[in-house]
Amino acid sequence: MIKTKMTREELDLLRESMRGDLDSLLAERSDLVKKDGEYVLAGEFYEKQTRIALRNFNIIDPESLDEYIARDGYLALEKAIFENSPADIITEMKAANLRGRGGAGFPAGRKWETAAREDSDIKYMICNADEGDPGAYMDRSIMEGDPHSVLEGMAIGGYAVGSEQGFIYIRAEYPRAVEMLEHAIAEAEERGLLGDNILGSDFSFHIELRLGSGAFVCGEATALMESIEGKRGMPRPKIYRTSVRGLWDKPTIVNNVETYANVPQIIRKGADWFTSIGTEDSPGTKVFALVGKVVNSGLVEVPMGTTIDEIVFDIGGGLPDGHTAKAVQTGGPSGGCIPAELFDTRVDFGSLAEIGSIMGSGGMVVMDETDCMVDIARFFLEFTVDESCGKCTPCREGTKRMLEMIERITEGKAEYEDLDRITSLADTISSTSLCGLGQTASTPVVSTMHYFFDEYQAHVVDKKCPALHCKELISFFIESTCIGCLRCKRECPVSCISGEVKERHVIDQTACIKCGNCFDVCPVSAITKS
Amino acid sequence: MAGVFSWEAQASNVEHFKETVAAWKGRKGALMPILQDAQITFGYLPRPILEWTAKELNTPIAELYGVATFYSQFSFEPLGKYNISVCQGTACYVKGAEKLQNDFCEALGIEAGATSEDGLFSLVETRCVGECSMAPVVSVNGEMHPHFTKKQIKPLLKKLRSAEASND
Known part of the structure; x- marks a missing residue:
């Protein structure tokens, strides 16, 4: 079937005809239930959730534009272009008070308003999909499971601020998400939902992908722009807001994947619906x-x-x-x-x-209880030290010195004064770093010191790790319940375990490197940490 | 292993790369996509290729080098045939990924970030692959192995080695 660009009427017809098809397809699935007239994922895990950004996730086929359309996809874009002025969209977005889901929480509507006011020949919309936080994969899932929701959100934003060009800056570590987005962009362009004269209107909007190359700091808006421009991804001094001067010095909106995924539904269902969910301070x-x-x-x-x-x-x-x-x-x-x-x-x-x-x-x-909070602080700080771009001194040098102090704590070599030095250094780094990465680098340390000070004290004063995690502060013992199976002896990489078959084994504490292999392999749990 | 870059041996790759450069040349922000293509095509950024690209784009090679060294995914030495990453994201970390990585180092006899002498395996340092609900995760050339345990290391390496032997 040759697919051609659609007009608004054709899109509406397609939606009507697809609705029934998708409904009968979904009715056959045992992992779904109908709730308020719409299919949602079934099961206790999902029952207590309210899914807006993940509304289509694991329900529709991410490679099917038709299925997205059947679930009211591109209805919001249609409504925006044909029934609303850009100013209406911004008013609605401001009323919805959708705060940036990338973490900083800046209201998207206000950002858009600033860029819309700028008089410029070119404006850019960027989707920040450089999801670098270790332990987070929300954005990857949205892009893989419902890519069109992000594209639609960006296009609506483009219409509101007067931009015709969007970029999605995505981590190269997410090959499947890249594939899904590429497919979705191509299909949307083919059907006239992106590209020139969307749905036959005067509005044009193009989206291109740009891949990251493994630099966490590129999640910072200005570093991200530097990277798209083909430079080292180092943050810029914040003289101007990016919505005034951003990519190639043009007004630029940067929003996160999840933020964009919320936009179509706000436009479709209205700000009142959106603000009825969540809290007054943070709707949705x-x-x-x-x-x-x-x-x-x-x-x-x-x-x-x-x-x-x-x-x-x-x-x-x-x-x-x-x-x-x-x-x-x-x-x-x-x-x-x-x-x-x-x-x-x-x-x-x-x-x-x-x-x-x-x-x-x-x-x-x-x-x-087995996780050592000092070690968690060390883990994150090591990450920041590694990912600091090196442009400003507080972050480049300060985090490194702080990590050295934390390492001394986990190794039991710290003195009490180190705790004061850490607090004072944290204060300096937070207040003088150039970008968010440095300004927040000490948060993991400060918060663990605040809530788990006894653990820090135990490491520094008693030279003990209460969670029995920090290698230098623990030792392994073989108890009398040892059955002499030789397994630990075989697994020991430094051969510091001695003992004969069916006799209790002994660990030579002076040679032990505390790798924990023996602890893991003992079949009768006769090895203890202390 | 590193050897000398051969234009002849890499002729088809070079041709592909030149097409990429031609497609991007003159466009804004072309450098990253071009370098990314070189990394994927050649498996690393060979110096002769960087020199050629610098001339082609009329950009100082220092600028190319400056950009390439900033991002961790660019390498200046060829990587192994199998790139193994033990994810070090938070969820994997609290489930023992650090120890798992050490176990891989031990099994391969190399440091994290290095390539084995036979050029078969590289232990690529990775922050978070975003498969946190299946922690700890090991990826081999992008293929995910969820809930990985130490016991699976030897069988995995054995499988890859024997696949390699049967290819020869």
């Missing part, structure tokens, strides 16, 4: 990647204001194997650890900031 929903030590890990989309307790226990099913929750980490390397006693905190931009963490892009990693 947020998608979280609930991972780590949790029974049901996966993507969770809940109204803003849902408590961490509800997410981890009611939806996530709590922790596996009888472990106790110690903390959840939100916001990746820019975020903090929230202790279990604060799990009644509501998840929205304001509440998370109040307790020293951030919303971030949506990573939510559950940790149990």
Whole structure:
């Protein structure tokens, strides 16, 4: 069948005819149920969720434009172009108060308004799909499962601000998402939903993909622009807002994948509907990647204001194997650890900031009593040191010095004064770094020091790791229950275990490198850590 | 293994790459897509290719080198045939990915980030592949192996080695 560019009427006809087809297709699936006239994923894990950005995820075939259209896809774009002025769209977006889902929470409508006011021959729309936070994969899932929702959101934004060119800056680590987007863009262009004169109107909008090449800092808006321009991805000093001067010095909107995925539904259902979900400060929903030590890990989309307790226990099913929750980490390397006693905190931009963490892009990693909080701080700091672009001194040098101090703590070589030095250095780095990466680099350290100070003290004063994680501070012993099976002896990479068959083995503590191999292989759990 | 870049041996790759450069030349922001194509086509950024590209784009080679060294996905040495990454994202980390990576180092006798002497395996350092619900994850040339355990290392390497032997 030759597919040609559609007009508005043809799109409406196609939607009507596809609706029934898709409905009968979905009716046969056992993993779906009908709720309020629409098919949603079935099961306890999904029942307690409200899916807006993930509305089509795992329901439609991401390679089928027709299925997207059948679920009211491109209806919002159609409505925007033919029934609304760009100013109407911005008014609606401002009323909806959709805050940036990439983590910073800046209202998208206000950003769009600034760019729309600029008088410029060229304006750009960028979708930030450089999802670099370790432990987060919301954006990847949206792009792989419902790519058209992102394209439609970008096109609506383009119409509102007066832009004809969009770029999606996506990590090269996401080959499947790249493939899905390429396919979706090609199909949308073929059918006249992107490209010149969309649906026969005067509005044209093109989208191109640009791939990242493994630099976390390129998730920062100005670094991302430098990268698209073909330069080292280093952030710019913030003299102008990017909505005034961004890519190639033109007014540029940068929004995150999830933000764009929300746009079509806001335009279709209205700001009143959107603000009826979530909290006053943060309307709508947020998608979280609930991972780590949790029974049901996966993507969770809940109204803003849902408590961490509800997410981890009611939806996530709590922790596996009888472990106790110690903390959840939100916001990746820019975020903090929230202790279990604060799990009644509501998840929205304001509440998370109040307790020293951030919303971030949506990573939510559950940790149990075996996770050492000092080591988690070290893990994130090591990440930041690695990913610091090196442009400004506080971030380049400061984070490195801080990591050295944290490493001394985990190795049991720190002195009490190091804790004060860390606090003071954290303050300097946060207040003097050029971009968000540096400004938030010390958050994991500051928040763990605040909530788990006893763990820091144990490492520094008693030279002990309460979670029995830090290598230099633990030792392995073989108890009398050893059956002498020789397994640990064989697995030991430095041959420091001695003992005969059916006799209790002994570890030579002076030679042990604490790799933990023996602990892992012992069939009778006769090896203990202390 | 690194050897000298041969224009003759790489003739078809060079031809493909030249087409890419021709397609992008003169367009804004062409450098990244061009370098990315070189990395994929040749498996690394050979110096002669960078020199040729610099002339073609009329850009100092220092600028190309400056951009290429900034991004971790560009390499200046050929990688192994099988690129193994033990994901070091947060979810994988709390489920023992650091130790798993050390186990791979031990099994291959190389450091993280290095390539084995026979040129077969590279241990590529990776931050997060975004498969957090299946942690810990190991990827081999982009193919994901979920819930990976130490026990699976030897069978995996054996399988790849024997696949290689039967190819010869």
